[in-house]
Amino acid sequence: MSATPASPLSRRGLLLRAAAVATAAVALPHSQALASPAYAAEPRDYTFPKAVRDGVARAEARNERLLTGTRSANGWDLENAADQGGSISSRPVPGTPVKDLQVRLGAPETILVHLVRRFHYEIAELQPGEVVGWTAPKGLRGPARCLASGTAVRVRPGHYPPGAKGGYFPLELAVLRDILAELDGVVRWGGDDRAVDEALFYLAVGPDDTRLAAVAERLRVGEATSGQGAGTLVDVHDKRRRSAAEALARRQRNAA
Structure with a gap:
């Protein structure tokens, strides 16, 4: 029986994941960063740090306020x-x-x-x-x-x-x-x-x-x-x- 495909990440999820990876890379030495969970498959129960969530929320609020959605x-x-x-x-x-x-x-x-x-x-x-x-x-x-x-x-x-x-x-x-x-x-x-x-x-x-x-x-x-x-x-x-x-x-x- 074939496995059920994973649901695609939302735009917010992608932003959170990118922010978490960047945070982990800065916090760890190079050798440890490469082996850290942030660079492996994301655990299903992974919780993004509050600072990362708050930063993404501020960025989204700023974009919603400033961007018109057109070019x-x-x-x-x-x-x-x-x-x-x-x-x-x-x-x-x-x-x-x-x-x-x-x-x-x-x-x-x-x-x-x-x-x-x-x-x-x-x-x-x-x-x-x-x-x-x-x-x-x-x-x-x-x-x-x-x-x-x-x-x-x-x-x-x-x-x-x-x-x-x-x-x-x-x-x-x-x-x-x-x-x-x-x-x-x-x-x-x-x-x-x-x-x-x-x-x-x-x-x-x-x-x-x-x-x-x-x-x-x-x-x-x-x-x-x-x-x-x-x-x-x-x-x-x-x-x-x-x-x-x-x-x-x-x-x-x-x-x-």
């Missing part, structure tokens, strides 16, 4: 609030008056902050309130919904209202294209969208795209290296840089 077009989770213990927090933009840009922490923060810094240094000096990050999801449509996932910014929205074209002078546009090319196409400009929004810049890739981490790491290294990073004088008319910028512009316009 922006670029594949990132929308959140109902920023600075509430979730993935989106206020961050300063060094060298600018922007002190509280609400963006998704990690690689998105590194990339979007770099973009805003170059805009400030090379296109127009930004004033407080001229850069908008996270925005509540209600009422957002299309690529603008990326704001609610912390993966987009609006730069000087008062100067570049949605639907209006031609807001940048030729040299400003050349710098903007150079910035996008430097970011290897992981950021898209709303000026290339069918529903034009020249103030909007948003991640064009999802959280699993390997280019995201690679670009962020390159920017971090550049900021720590003398003569590199945002604020360093670059020649946006250099033949190679301009060629790369124009090629990316064609690809992104054609993808609209």
Whole structure:
């Protein structure tokens, strides 16, 4: 007679098991951890420690409060609030008056902050309130919904209202294209969208795209290296840089 298959673990059970394994691994020496019950089949009467259960309960309550259950077009989770213990927090933009840009922490923060810094240094000096990050999801449509996932910014929205074209002078546009090319196409400009929004810049890739981490790491290294990073004088008319910028512009316009 065949054995009755085990019932699948719930999502909560998986979280508890993972937390218990991590707790056991930290508490035991390496040799003992490998032989501990946490790494063997789970006993039927196993009880997870109260600290683990409480931690999972807090994480679930936070997710239920912050996550909307939907994603922006670029594949990132929308959140109902920023600075509430979730993935989106206020961050300063060094060298600018922007002190509280609400963006998704990690690689998105590194990339979007770099973009805003170059805009400030090379296109127009930004004033407080001229850069908008996270925005509540209600009422957002299309690529603008990326704001609610912390993966987009609006730069000087008062100067570049949605639907209006031609807001940048030729040299400003050349710098903007150079910035996008430097970011290897992981950021898209709303000026290339069918529903034009020249103030909007948003991640064009999802959280699993390997280019995201690679670009962020390159920017971090550049900021720590003398003569590199945002604020360093670059020649946006250099033949190679301009060629790369124009090629990316064609690809992104054609993808609209």
